[in-house]
Each structure stands twice: as C-alpha cells, then as structure tokens.
Amino acid sequence: MNAGTTMKLEIDAVAKSYGDRAVLDGLTLKVAEHEVVCLIGPSGCGKSTLLRCVDLLDPIDAGDVRLDGRSIIGREVDADAVRRRIGIVFQSFNLFPHMTVLDNVTLGARRAHGVDRATAEATGRDLLSRFGLSDKANEYPNRISGGQNQRAAIARALMSDPEVLLLDEVTSALDPELVGEVLGVIRELAGRGLTMVLATHEMGFAREVADRVCFLDRGRVLEEAPPAELFTEPRQERTQQFLRRVMEAGRL
C-alpha cells in the first residue's frame, strides 16, 4: 500500500444517484493487488451499488474507476473486456435455471470468449471439483441447495480467471447452516492471493479474512482500518453505533 506503486483497483470520487437519491457520494477506495477488502455498513449505504458500478453493470454519474492505473470508465472502453477481468457474484446466485451447473459455469467462456466446449468444460469441471461440486455438474440449479448454488456461481465468476473478484453479500440469502461452506470457498480464494472486494454482514468472517475493513455510510467510506483496529477501537461515532447494533443482533 505504498503511495508510489499503482493500485490494482482505484475507485476515485465516484458519484451515483437514482433520481434524487445520492447512493454514492464521491466515494474513494483503493485496493492493492492480493488485498482482501471488506465493505461493511447499514443497508442502503451503497455497498451493492458500488460493486455493480465497478463491474460496469450500472453507469456512474461522476468520478473514475481505474484498473491497473487505466480508466475503465468512458465510451472508448470495451466493457465486455473489462468484465472479463473483474468477476462478480451476487447475493441471489442468479444461476440460469434452464441450464445445468456445468453449462452455467462455461457459458461465458463458450459464448463470449470463444473457448471451445471441450476446453471450457475441462476448466469448468476442475473449478467445480475444487469447490466440492464435481457430482453436481449435470444438475439443474433448482435441484441443488442454496450453498451449492452460490459455490457454483463463484466458480462461474472465476471461469474467466479474473484479476479482481467482487462479492455482493454472497451469504445473505443462505440458510445459516449453509453459510460456512461458501465462506470456506472465499477463504481458499483469499489464501491463493486473489484480489477481492466483498460486501458482507458476516463480521466475524470479515475480521478473519480481510486485510482492510471499510465502513460505508451515506455513499462514502467513513472509516477504514485493518480489522483488528476497526472492530476493537472504531474512531467514528457512526461506526461505533453500527457495530454496537450488529453486536446486539449477535452477529459478531
């Protein structure tokens, strides 16, 4: 995190509003290579919007986003090429219900990246077995559990070998007993040094896996620090308030 080196991902004063409501209000966040950054904050603080904007699924109103020092915002940018370098996983898995797990995982490679089916399927099966899903390759998404769905969705996002992975509250839609298996997969990815930005409500997990935790409030990063610091001695009053509430809800 030296000032001199180029950051992997730089989010620079990004603003985004839906109608009158400003969701992101000049948000700035820098992520170094191999770093795992957790975004925490109350719902509506802009976590999901930020991740969608970084993956170019929603246009931003102002500011800039840079990947390896080069802007990915603007007309001349090939959005599909950028999305290949940045993977995203959603809260509600969003696997395609009419395709098998394996077809879901390989769709992007086969259709968008011109990989032939045999090669794509070999890579896909490797990923699935890495996440303990080898026997589910030919199942349809509504035939497997939520946890298996989400692990398959992570495998799908990793197919293009992205440089950055964005995870948007990937365990929030899961039954409590299925959360662990998905967190296990993310832990493994962090261990391999994948650069990740994850919005999460799992404070315990954030504490364990994150290099840095950012507390988002009203579309800005209000406070950021290594987890040990932010969770034990938060400086901002709002951060303290938020963590207190989370604690009362028994999630820390």
Place this chain on the structure above:
Amino acid sequence: MSPDVPTRPPQRGRVRRALGDIDGLRSAVIATVSAVVVFGGGAFVVVRSPNWPRVRQQFFNGDDFVDAWPQVLDGFWLNLELFAYAMLLIPIVALAIAVMRSLRGPAFWPVRFIAVVYTDVFRGIPLILLILLLGFGVPALDISGLPRSSTFWGIIALTLSYSAYTAEIYRSGIDAVPESQTASARALGLTQWQSLRFAILPQAVRNVVPALMNTVVSLQKDVALISVLGVRDAVREAQIYTTRTFNYTSFVVATLLFLAISIPLTRFVDWFIARDRALRSQTMVG
C-alpha cells in the same frame, strides 16, 4: 427434498374413504340428473319449435351431408395448409418483433420504435379487414415480383396480425425474467444480444408456452376468414354448395371439420398446460 407424507391413523382413513365413495356417488347422480335436464330440455325446446322439420331438412340433411362432404373436405385441406404456413411464420416474426422491442440503449431507439408501431397498427386492425386489404389491395397494385395469389396474401395477413399479438405474449415472458438474470449474463462478458439469446429468451419462451398454445387454437379457426377473398376453402366451398342447392347442410359439414381439429387441440393444450405446471412445481425445491 422429498415432502414428508403425513401418516394418517388407519381407522380414520377407512372412514374417510367410505365417506368419499358416498360423496362420489352423490356427485355422479347429481351430474347425470343435471345433464338430462339441461341437454334434454334444450333438445326438447329445439325439436318442438314449429319450424324444426324445415330446419332439419335445411341444415341436417343426410343426403346433402354425403353430397357436400367431398367438396367441403377438399376446401378444408386449404385451411389446414394456411394454418401450417402461418404456424411456421408467426413464431419467427413475433419473436423478432419482441426482441426488437426489448433491446435497450439509445442506439436501438429506431428499432424499438418500429416494433411499437408494428404491434399498435396490426393489433388495431380487425383481422377480416386486414385480409381484405392485403388480399385485394396488393395484387391490384400489380407490382412486378410480388405474388398475386390471394392465398399468399391471406397467409401474410394472418401472420402480420397474429405476430403482433404473439410478440406481446413473448414480451411479457421476457419481462417476467428477473433483471438480475441479465446482470449476471452481462457480468460474464456476454453482449446484450448474447444475454438475450442464451440467458433470457430460453426462460421467456418457457414462461409463455401455455399462452402461445391458446393462440394456436384461435388461429386454427381464424384461417376460415380467408374465404372472404373468394379462395375456395371449406367455408367458401360450403357457400358454393348452398347457392347451388339451397341447402345449408354444407355449413354443418364445415363446422364439424373445424371442430374435429380444434377440440382435440384444445384438449391437448389443457393437458400440456397442466403437465407444464406439474413439472414446474415439482422442480421448485430449495
């Protein structure tokens, strides 16, 4: 995954089954009595009407039935041919219109505009008028290279009109697919078109199959409208027979021919929809 089947105490089960048998018997008796009263009463009223003998002579004459049958059946093949061509063309045109209307972004504005105008215009014109306009109008223009056959323009009119309705059915199916599906397809690097083609349309079409099947039943009957162009289909042949013999049994022949197709088709559609619903609820686990 497998739903727990509640185990009922055996005794109560037997009692319930016995009661069920009595219920079933009672229902059967009520249904029979009601059927006799309704249908018997209806038939009685018709047969006792003062003109029944003449109507029977005019509409339900056995000799005329046999006489008119080959001619009307001959015309009916044309109806089936029209039906087949329209069935081939409508899904393609309709899907194209629906896709045009679903494309997002300012660059596609003209495309969306064309699709909207198309559906508005062709849903707004009564089918019979459209058939008359195209069937008589276009051949009269005498443009070289364009077919002049009334049958051809009849098929085009049916296709244009039905595609407008069918496109709206497809569009409702596309709209019913959650936006998050598009987002995750785009996130994989698929273009807008690829997202539609591989992620959205397969789900959309499956959503609307029951609605599409009902359109098929409706189309099967509307092919009879082509008779207004003087094309010798079943209805036209029946008319010709009537003007020659002053007997209307030929219309009954045509009616029975259409029913022979549409009733099995309707039954099939009902069966298909029920099966589709059962399959879906079955896979909705977790």
